[in-house]
Amino acid sequence: MEKIGVAVRVRPFSSSDATTKANYWKIVDNTISLCSPLGTPVSGQAFTFDYVFGPEVGTQAIYEWHTRGVISSALHGFNGTVFAYGQTSSGKTYTMRGSKMDLGLIGLAVHEVFSHIQQMTDREFLIRVSYMEIYNEDINDLIAPENRKLQVHENLEKGIFVAGLREEIVSSPRQVFELLEFGEAHRHVGQTNMNVYSSRSHTIFRMVIESKDKNAVLAGTCSSDAVRVSVLNLVDLAGSERVAKTGAGGVRLREGTHINKSLMTLGNVIKKLSDGAAKQGGHVPYRDSKLTRILQPALGGNAKTAIICTIAPDEIHIDETRGTLLFASRAKRVTTCAQVNEIITDAALLKRQQREIEDLRKKLKGFQSEVSEQEILRLRNDLLKYELEKEKLELELQEERKAQMEREQRIREQELKIENLSSLVISSTFDDALNKENGKHLENRMVQSGHPNGLITVRRERQLSPLNFELLANRSAEKYIKRSGRELDFEGLSTFENVANEDLWATMNDGQAATEPDFLFSTPSRWTSSVGSTKGGGSSSVVGALMSSKVKMERYKCQLEEAWKENSELRAQLQDHCTFQAELQSELVKLKEEFSLIKSTKYVLEEFWDAMKETKSSFSVTIRDFLIREKDYLGSAFTKSGDERNMKLESLTNTVVKLEAELSACRAEKAELQTQCRSYAEQFQCLTANITKDGGESPEGANCIKATSQSPTKLHYDNQEPDISCEAPLDRDCGMNCEENCLPHGHVSNDEEHLHSRPRMAAQVPRLGVDTQSVQKDLSICVSDDGWLKRKGNKGDCISEDVTISGRQNNLENMTQMLLMSKGHIKELEKQVLLANLETERTKAILLQQLDMHEKSVVAMKLQKRQFAEELKSIMETIALQDNFVTSICHGIQGFDK
Numbered sequence: 001m002e003k004i005g006v007a008v009r010v011r012p013f014s015s016s017d018a019t020t021k022a023n024y025w026k027i028v029d030n031t032i033s034l035c036s037p038l039g040t041p042v043s044g045q046a047f048t049f050d051y052v053f054g055p056e057v058g059t060q061a062i063y064e065w066h067t068r069g070v071i072s073s074a075l076h077g078f079n080g081t082v083f084a085y086g087q088t089s090s091g092k093t094y095t096m097r098g099s100k101m102d103l104g105l106i107g108l109a110v111h112e113v114f115s116h117i118q119q120m121t122d123r124e125f126l127i128r129v130s131y132m133e134i135y136n137e138d139i140n141d142l143i144a145p146e147n148r149k150l151q152v153h154e155n156l157e158k159g160i161f162v163a164g165l166r167e168e169i170v171s172s173p174r175q176v177f178e179l180l181e182f183g184e185a186h187r188h189v190g191q192t193n194m195n196v197y198s199s200r201s202h203t204i205f206r207m208v209i210e211s212k213d214k215n216a217v218l219a220g221t222c223s224s225d226a227v228r229v230s231v232l233n234l235v236d237l238a239g240s241e242r243v244a245k246t247g248a249g250g251v252r253l254r255e256g257t258h259i260n261k262s263l264m265t266l267g268n269v270i271k272k273l274s275d276g277a278a279k280q281g282g283h284v285p286y287r288d289s290k291l292t293r294i295l296q297p298a299l300g301g302n303a304k305t306a307i308i309c310t311i312a313p314d315e316i317h318i319d320e321t322r323g324t325l326l327f328a329s330r331a332k333r334v335t336t337c338a339q340v341n342e343i344i345t346d347a348a349l350l351k352r353q354q355r356e357i358e359d360l361r362k363k364l365k366g367f368q369s370e371v372s373e374q375e376i377l378r379l380r381n382d383l384l385k386y387e388l389e390k391e392k393l394e395l396e397l398q399e400e401r402k403a404q405m406e407r408e409q410r411i412r413e414q415e416l417k418i419e420n421l422s423s424l425v426i427s428s429t430f431d432d433a434l435n436k437e438n439g440k441h442l443e444n445r446m447v448q449s450g451h452p453n454g455l456i457t458v459r460r461e462r463q464l465s466p467l468n469f470e471l472l473a474n475r476s477a478e479k480y481i482k483r484s485g486r487e488l489d490f491e492g493l494s495t496f497e498n499v500a501n502e503d504l505w506a507t508m509n510d511g512q513a514a515t516e517p518d519f520l521f522s523t524p525s526r527w528t529s530s531v532g533s534t535k536g537g538g539s540s541s542v543v544g545a546l547m548s549s550k551v552k553m554e555r556y557k558c559q560l561e562e563a564w565k566e567n568s569e570l571r572a573q574l575q576d577h578c579t580f581q582a583e584l585q586s587e588l589v590k591l592k593e594e595f596s597l598i599k600s601t602k603y604v605l606e607e608f609w610d611a612m613k614e615t616k617s618s619f620s621v622t623i624r625d626f627l628i629r630e631k632d633y634l635g636s637a638f639t640k641s642g643d644e645r646n647m648k649l650e651s652l653t654n655t656v657v658k659l660e661a662e663l664s665a666c667r668a669e670k671a672e673l674q675t676q677c678r679s680y681a682e683q684f685q686c687l688t689a690n691i692t693k694d695g696g697e698s699p700e701g702a703n704c705i706k707a708t709s710q711s712p713t714k715l716h717y718d719n720q721e722p723d724i725s726c727e728a729p730l731d732r733d734c735g736m737n738c739e740e741n742c743l744p745h746g747h748v749s750n751d752e753e754h755l756h757s758r759p760r761m762a763a764q765v766p767r768l769g770v771d772t773q774s775v776q777k778d779l780s781i782c783v784s785d786d787g788w789l790k791r792k793g794n795k796g797d798c799i800s801e802d803v804t805i806s807g808r809q810n811n812l813e814n815m816t817q818m819l820l821m822s823k824g825h826i827k828e829l830e831k832q833v834l835l836a837n838l839e840t841e842r843t844k845a846i847l848l849q850q851l852d853m854h855e856k857s858v859v860a861m862k863l864q865k866r867q868f869a870e871e872l873k874s875i876m877e878t879i880a881l882q883d884n885f886v887t888s889i890c891h892g893i894q895g896f897d898k
């Protein structure tokens with residue numbers, strides 16, 4: 001839906017009005033307002049439009065600003081209409097047709113169409129033109145003048161069309177201009193007082209623009225074989241005119257009547273449309289005139305429309321200009337619904353729809369991928385990273401466990417070794433006890449054998465063996481006794497054997513010909529062989545073995561210490577690893593918690609999303625309702641107030657006009673009465689003069705009344721126009737033909753006439769005499785200073801007592817009464833006019849106040865609306881953001897779940 005574009009063009013002052021070039025219309029931006037001669041704006045007389053072009057603006061500029069859009073749209077398949085509206089001689093034809101030097105909108109549009117066609121190489125065009133006029137409600141073809149009184153029809157395929165109208169295919173602007181020239185020659189124009197070359201008909205120049213995609217035709221595809229057909233109407237209306245101004249009569253008057261009638265219908269149609277009648281299913285009187293019927297699609301249908309309202313700035317045209325501006329204001333509120341007109345085959349339609357579906361799918365996909373795929377990828381990556389890390393940690397944990405187990409194993413082994421070694425130490429101390437027993441013998445032997453270290457070694461061994469000899473000696477002695485008594489007990493060997501390292505033992509007893517039962521005892525696997533050797537071994541080998549055993553023991557002690565150290569280190573390491581493991585465990589727990597939290601967040605977000613959706617929908621419903629309600633309210637408030645105001649103003653204007661009419665009627669009546677009175681006075685004077693003249697000659701001279709010079713008729717109006725009116729003709733009462741009997745003042749002196757009338761007068765004298773006497777008795781009237789007839793107060797005040805006319809007594813009385821009444825009536829009317837004027841002023845002031853208030857409230861409302869819209873926009877943006885966020889999270893969670 002789009003509004004009709006309305007612009008106003010003010011033409012320069014016409015040369016005939018050059019003397020009165022006071023500018024009553026002031027243009028500020030796109031507002032034109034009526035001003036007093038002093039330049040102060042008249043309230044309520046400001047009109048704002050899309051554009052207001054002053055007299056200095058040329059047609060080319062108007063075309064660029066206001067009309068070009070419609071022409072371009074027509075080339076793209078939209079129907080378009082441009083028309084000029086305004087009073088006669090305001091410049092409609094000047095604007096639409098222009099001249100050869102200064103092209104009008106029609107010429108500029110024609111050039112635009114053809115230059116555009118040349119530029120659009122991808123489409124092929126077919127242009128058809130027609131030119132018609134509506135003259136006295138008859139449609140005539142201007143290209144084929146023989147086609148007259150054409151009829152308007154309507155059908156589904158063509159819509160509204162003029163049957164039998166010739167359409168010429170054109171391929172260049174020159175061809176079009178030739179046709180226009182030809183049509184112009186057949187157009188009805190005529191001279192009026194206001195315009196020497198006045199359009200007496202409405203003309204519609206029509207271009208039908210068909211176009212088709214060239215490439216589609218070449219490629220042989222049927223998808224784009226749709227043909228765009230648009231109709232461009234360029235209308236030059238005849239101007240509204242006032243007979244009083246145009247001085248039209250006869251044919252011109254008839255033309256003017258038809259022009260005004262059709263323009264009035266156009267005004268009504270625009271008024272109805274601006275009131276929204278069409279939307280409410282109301283009747284729009286398109287059919288009331290041929291013009292509105294033909295322009296029906298342009299006014300309330302499928303077309304883009306631009307109106308140029310032309311006005312004359314002269315003071316004498318203020319009323320007409322105001323009318324034009326009111327029309328323009330109404331037109332500004334009218335909306336049309338233009339759409340591209342295409343003729344499509346079924347196959348093309350199918351293809352097009354398929355393509356549209358494809359496009360939509362692509363868009364949908366694109367949208368989905370754009371919005372969520374990146375997010376999903378990111379989440380997937382995160383998830384993978386997380387999983388990899390988890391696996392790594394698990395592997396590390398497993399390795400750590402393995403290492404831990406190994407360490408524990410080693411520790412156990414070490415402990416066993418230690419135990420083993422400890423037992424070895426015990427054994428060696430036992431050997432020391434034995435040595436003690438044979439101490440001297442041993443020492444001697446060492447000395448004897450010349451082994452200098454023998455004693456030292458033993459001593460040192462003693463020193464290095466801190467074990468409690470006593471305790472161990474007892475235990476070992478027991479064992480020894482048993483062993484020596486051949487009561488060898490191998491009970492404990494099984495366990496010992498299990499824990500003893502065979503290699504260690506081998507190392508320990510390496511090369512020893514152990515004859516000592518302890519050695520045999522301590523190495524059960526070699527016991528059998530050792531027994532034999534022991535039996536045959538010497539004491540030196542025992543000492544050597546002992547020595548080596550001690551050395552080895554020393555070594556083992558060192559090893560043990562190292563093992564203890566290692567062990568403690570390992571324990572510390574184990575402790576560290578345990579802590580690390582515990583940390584890892586807690587981290588794992590945390591991650592699990594996080595995961596469950598994400599899951600729960602997903603549900604929460606889903607819930608939140610649902611709630612959001614609900615809120616959003618309810619919110620949009622509320623806002624829609626609000627906007628509809630507000631719109632209706634605002635629209636109705638405006639329309640109502642505007643209408644009420646207009647109605648009030650109209651009724652007030654009507655009242656004033658009525659009162660003025662009545663007043664002027666009264667004045668006319670008064671003037672008539674004045675003339676009558678004057679003529680009566682003259683007649684009266686003439687009669688008196690006659691009577692005076694004829695009095696002496698009459699046989700009934702005694703009965704005659706003399707209007708002597710001493711007592712002249714005193715109907716005085718001192719050469720001033722007496723303000724007297726009278727309705728009743730004098731001759732009705734007196735039974736005389738005034739024209740015959742009462743000559744005008746100027747004729748009294750004419751002797752011939754005087755002589756001719758004398759016998760008649762003489763015949764009337766007796767009757768007049770009687771009348772005069774009775775009038776003398778009953779009535780005396782005079783014409784007062786203020787020009788009104790009055791009953792005479794004092795005798796001889798105004799009218800001579802001699803001059804009394806009885807036959808006219810009633811008549812004069814009636815006249816006086818009527819005059820008095822008329823005076824009262826006029827005064828009353830004047831009062832009413834005054835009151836009405838005051839009322840108008842008061843109402844105007846109130847209306848202005850209301851208008852001000854309305855405007856203020858409208859501004860406030862607009863501000864509120866804008867603020868509201870901004871808030872709404874930000875809310876919608878937030879919702880959209882959250883929407884995206886939630887959707888992406890959902891997708892991520894779904895991906896994660898998968």
Ligand SMILES: Nc1ncnc2c1ncn2[C@@H]1O[C@H](COP(=O)(O)OP(=O)(O)OP(=O)(O)O)[C@@H](O)[C@H]1O
Nearest residue numbers: 011012088089090091092093094195198199238239
């Ligand atoms: N903007 C303008 N600048 C100069 N001259 C103008 C302008 N507008 C109108 N005129 C002149 O005023 C005269 C009347 O104009 P035009 O014939 O266009 O009026 P009109 O509105 O078409 O009248 P009608 O309704 O009687 O046909 C013409 O001589 C025209 O040249």
